[in-house]
Amino acid sequence: MCGLAGAVLYAVLPESPAVIVLATGLSLAAVAVTVAGVRRHRPVTAPWWYVFVAGACAWVCGDLIYAFQPPFPSWADACYLGAYPMLTVALFRLTRQRGPVWSGTLIDSAIIAVGVGIVYWTFLIAPIVTDPTMPPLTRAVVAGYPTAGVLLCAVIIPILLRRGPRSASLWLLTAASALTLVCNVLYTLVPAGPARLLFTGYLIAYVLFAAAAAHPSMALPVAGDADSLGRSRLGVLTASMLLVPAVVLIRGDWQRWGVVAAGSMVLFVLIAARMAGYMRRVDSQSRQLLHLAMHDDLTGLPNRRELERRVTRALTAGPCQVIVIDLAGFRHVNDRLGRAAGDQALTAVGELLRTCVRDGDVAARMGADEFAVLVRTPDGHVANRLLEMLRHPVQAGEHELLLTARLGTAAGEPGMAASELVRRADTARYAAKAAGVPLVAYTGELDERAEAAERLGADLRHSLDDGDFTVVYQPIVELSSGRTVAVEALVRWTHPVRGPVSPATFIPVAEDNGLIVELGEWIMRTACRQFARWRRDLGDAAPEYVSVNVSARQLSEPGFPDVVAQILLSTGLRPDELLVEVTETAIFGGGVAIEAVETLHDTGVRIALDDFGTGHSSLGLLRAVPVDVLKVDKSFVDEIAEPGREAVIVDALIHVSNGLGLRAVAEGVETAEQAGYLRGLGYHLAQGYYFGKPVEHPDFTAAARV
Numbered sequence: 224m225c226g227l228a229g230a231v232l233y234a235v236l237p238e239s240p241a242v243i244v245l246a247t248g249l250s251l252a253a254v255a256v257t258v259a260g261v262r263r264h265r266p267v268t269a270p271w272w273y274v275f276v277a278g279a280c281a282w283v284c285g286d287l288i289y290a291f292q293p294p295f296p297s298w299a300d301a302c303y304l305g306a307y308p309m310l311t312v313a314l315f316r317l318t319r320q321r322g323p324v325w326s327g328t329l330i331d332s333a334i335i336a337v338g339v340g341i342v343y344w345t346f347l348i349a350p351i352v353t354d355p356t357m358p359p360l361t362r363a364v365v366a367g368y369p370t371a372g373v374l375l376c377a378v379i380i381p382i383l384l385r386r387g388p389r390s391a392s393l394w395l396l397t398a399a400s401a402l403t404l405v406c407n408v409l410y411t412l413v414p415a416g417p418a419r420l421l422f423t424g425y426l427i428a429y430v431l432f433a434a435a436a437a438h439p440s441m442a443l444p445v446a447g448d449a450d451s452l453g454r455s456r457l458g459v460l461t462a463s464m465l466l467v468p469a470v471v472l473i474r475g476d477w478q479r480w481g482v483v484a485a486g487s488m489v490l491f492v493l494i495a496a497r498m499a500g501y502m503r504r505v506d507s508q509s510r511q512l513l514h515l516a517m518h519d520d521l522t523g524l525p526n527r528r529e530l531e532r533r534v535t536r537a538l539t540a541g542p543c544q545v546i547v548i549d550l551a552g553f554r555h556v557n558d559r560l561g562r563a564a565g566d567q568a569l570t571a572v573g574e575l576l577r578t579c580v581r582d583g584d585v586a587a588r589m590g591a592d593e594f595a596v597l598v599r600t601p602d603g604h605v606a607n608r609l610l611e612m613l614r615h616p617v618q619a620g621e622h623e624l625l626l627t628a629r630l631g632t633a634a635g636e637p638g639m640a641a642s643e644l645v646r647r648a649d650t651a652r653y654a655a656k657a658a659g660v661p662l663v664a665y666t667g668e669l670d671e672r673a674e675a676a677e678r679l680g681a682d683l684r685h686s687l688d689d690g691d692f693t694v695v696y697q698p699i700v701e702l703s704s705g706r707t708v709a710v711e712a713l714v715r716w717t718h719p720v721r722g723p724v725s726p727a728t729f730i731p732v733a734e735d736n737g738l739i740v741e742l743g744e745w746i747m748r749t750a751c752r753q754f755a756r757w758r759r760d761l762g763d764a765a766p767e768y769v770s771v772n773v774s775a776r777q778l779s780e781p782g783f784p785d786v787v788a789q790i791l792l793s794t795g796l797r798p799d800e801l802l803v804e805v806t807e808t809a810i811f812g813g814g815v816a817i818e819a820v821e822t823l824h825d826t827g828v829r830i831a832l833d834d835f836g837t838g839h840s841s842l843g844l845l846r847a848v849p850v851d852v853l854k855v856d857k858s859f860v861d862e863i864a865e866p867g868r869e870a871v872i873v874d875a876l877i878h879v880s881n882g883l884g885l886r887a888v889a890e891g892v893e894t895a896e897q898a899g900y901l902r903g904l905g906y907h908l909a910q911g912y913y914f915g916k917p918v919e920h921p922d923f924t925a926a927a928r929v
């Protein structure tokens with residue numbers, strides 16, 4: 224703004240030394256701002272910006288010398304003429320995509336240069352070069368200006384005609400180039416014209432060039448289709464070609480060459496028309512291909528690539544927000560209701576998102592059951608609005624599905640890479656899923672946590688090879704006698720550096736990286752082998768069965784029931800001596816996990832629902848899955864002695880379990896009072912620190928206190 228004001232001031236003030244100082248100061252300030260912009264934003268094109276600065280400095284030197292009105296030709300002309308090659312080469316490199324120099328743009332420039340050059344040569348340069356009255360140096364200098372003008376024309380016209388989006392910096396460069404071109408053409412056509420006005424034009428161009436360098440978008444790679452042949456570009460190229468026969472027509476011998484010149488003009492136009500038709504077809508096909516490559520087939524929404532492209536654009540304009548949405552457990556919809564219903568549900572979610580995003584925002588499908596929304600003007604409420612909407616059931620065929628959405632949000636600032644912003648939102652989404660909460664906003668701490676989990680995962684692998692795991696056993700006792708009826712096998716990890724790590728910390732990590740499959744198999748084999756040893760050594764004094772926890776990931780491994788059968792065979796255990804504890808969340812989704820449970824149950828292995836009452840639809844599951852034992856979660860037992868909901872639930876559960884012919888085990892009993900209450904309610908089995916902590920070698924000979 225200051226620069227533009229200075230340029231206007233220069234235009235209106237009367238001629239004086241102060242005005243020359245103002246113009247020089249303004250030019251130098253523009254050069255300084257350009258250098259500062261390059262140093263601050265560090266673009267990959269920095270070397271070309273410096274070539275540009277060198278050209279601009281040469282130009283300012285020319286202005287300075289010219290101000291002292293030297294005789295013609297002078298050093299001022301040397302500076303001006305020296306500046307042109309630097310400015311044109313720099314402009315050419317700064318306004319096109321990176322890649323080989325020999326490209327369509329260069330050929331276009333060459334066509335324009337030859338066309339315009341022939342006109343300049345015929346009417347401006349040739350008369351000067353062949354004028355014997357002028358000294359050779361004067362001739363060279365006078366001819367140099369139109370020659371440089373041709374160069375500038377050849378570089379700037381393709382810039383003006385380029386297609387595709389332009390960043391703010393590229394717009395400023397385009398405007399500055401256009402102004403320079405206009406001033407140059409005016410100066411060439413009317414050398415004795417209004418010099419002050421032309422200089423003002425050049426000054427404004429300096430300021431615009433400096434603004435282009437100062438804008439942060441100058442560091443972005445030049446996007447778009449600078450090379451493609453649009454209608455306007457084809458028009459300009461055809462016009463450049465027509466200039467040649469036009470010159471022949473104007474200068475030539477009408478009688479002899481008129482028909483040839485007119486004929487070649489018609490030929491050029493016909494060829495251009497033919498090319499235009501072909502280009503139109505190529506254009507429409509490439510648009511279709513681009514649409515296919517950038518959109519999701521099923522929902523028609525932009526895909527991940529397109530979203531990242533739009534995020535890149537949004538980030539150049541200002542702050543924005545990305546929300547990644549995961550439909551938890553959606554995989555099971557396909558398993559349970561079939562692919563067609565799954566596709567319908569995804570289409571419905573896509574439609575829902577499409578209708579709820581505001582103008583300018585973008586809804587996209589990132590992958591199987593993952594969607595994303597780009598919010599151009601974050602107001603902090605969009606994520607909650609989305610959550611609210613996703614709470615309504617969606618239609619999948621004849622089914623109405625209630626989906627559980629997990630959202631991760633991340634805020635983006637200009638200068639950030641789109642892929643990084645999407646990654647952050649993804650990390651937050653992942654954290655929401657892991658914590659089982661609807662919405663998490665990204666913070667640096669999430670990355671630290673993810674890194675720690677990754678390190679823990681790598682350590683798990685080493686410990687599995689080095690044998691740092693053990694299995695401990697917690698008694699499940701009969702409340703009436705204190706006899707140990709069964710034991711629950713619980714894994715323990717002694718980390719070589721950190722010492723003991725809780726299963727609550729490492730089991731989810733092992734689930735995530737898949738190690739739970741190998742670890743779980745080892746636990747089951749170890750527990751069964753140990754149980755077989757107790758049966759052999761203690762006979763009837765040994766417990767009746769061993770209870771082993773099995774995680775969701777293990778259940779969804781296709782060969783899991785076979786692994787269990789093989790372990791039973793190799794350890795010599797009867798199937799009813801093994802009980803598999805599954806959590807409600809592990810089998811909630813149905814599909815492979817439920818099939819595995821059914822197969823196990825059919826072979827005689829018994830099934831317990833662990834942490835009963837804490838999942839989504841505990842009672843519903845009792846209809847869908849063959850269950851033998853309910854393990855009533857510790858959170859209910861904790862409050863059992865207080866009047867309240869928990870006590871009522873524990874009471875109700877024993878009735879449910881008796882009614883369905885199941886056994887109930889109360890978990891986490893820590894006091895005699897709790898044990899007494901449970902007995903009073905009709906519970907027969909319980910487990911907890913009160914009866915015995917998990918240890919490697921429990922004592923089965925002595926009855927536990929009850």
Ligand code: C2E
Binds near residue numbers: 730773774833910
């Ligand atoms: P879970 O299967 O419900 O196991 C019961 C947990 O409660 C065990 O914690 C046990 O030590 C603890 N516990 C038992 N009685 C009491 C009590 O009176 N008071 C208190 N405060 N806690 C009691 P642990 O061993 O830390 O295991 C935590 C969870 O990690 C387990 O919950 C289970 O979901 C998982 N887990 C443990 N071992 C395995 C395993 O071998 N495989 C799999 N897949 N998961 C396991």
Ligand code: MG
Binds near residue numbers: 711772804833
């Ligand atoms: Mg358990």
Ligand code: MG
Binds near residue numbers: 833834854856857890
């Ligand atoms: Mg439990």
